[in-house]
Amino acid sequence: MARAIPHIHIEGDRVSVPATTLRHSGFREWVKSSEFPEGVRATYASGQIFVEMSPEATETHNKVKTAVTASLAQLVQSEQLGEAYSDGTFFTHVGAAVSTEPDFLFATWESFESGRLRLIEKANRSDDYIELEGTPDLVVEIVSDSSQKKDLVTLRDHYYAAGVPEYWIIDARGDAVRFQVFARTDQGYVSAREATEPQTSRVLGRTFRIERARNRVGRWDYRLIAE
DSSP: OOOOOOEEEEESSOOOOOGGGGSHHHHHHHHTSTTSOTTOEEEEETTEEEEEOSOOOIIIIIHHHHHHHHHHHHHHHHTTOEEEEETTOOEEETTTTEEEOOSEEEEEHHHHHHTSEEEEEOTTOSSOEEEEEEOOSEEEEEOOTTTHHIIIIIHHHHHHHTTOSEEEEEEOSSSSOEEEEEEEETTEEEOSSOTTSOEEETTTTEEEEEEEEEOTTSOEEEEEEEO
């Protein structure tokens, strides 16, 4: 994958980004330091830096993320498949030159035991961690107005380069929820079904669909249903 010319993408209000962040190592240090501003979500991808400061849309992003996270976390825990991580978890793959905070991330026990994925300890703490480094088994991104290019193109390419077996993309901004499970193949990420059909996850061994309905005050409720 060709290296991009370093440049910074700012979403929302302004934020001061140190010059050292144009190197991957410098970006990682910045995000994990006390100098990193609160309320900022930042992604590094081969020299490109995406900084988001705008609040999440409640109806088409936050509620979707909450429903998906709750359902998948419960499945992972009840069947002891591995560990589930919600948004805010800092993930890095050095070889793919990517660091980001996915909307959801899942790793099997085997990924940790084999060393494909490891936890980076928090500074001055041996009992807590601040970063996941390596290759997880499944990553979920929920598309928003400010993240469309990042989720659909940039991160898709970088998750593939990182060897992530399965990438889920969910877009609830239209008349119907678009949800696709992309499996990693030699030809790239491939989805076996259309975005409005139930999706099969080989990693989790289930078929999933997302239901959306109006609640009693006229706003959206979401459910991720495993079959």
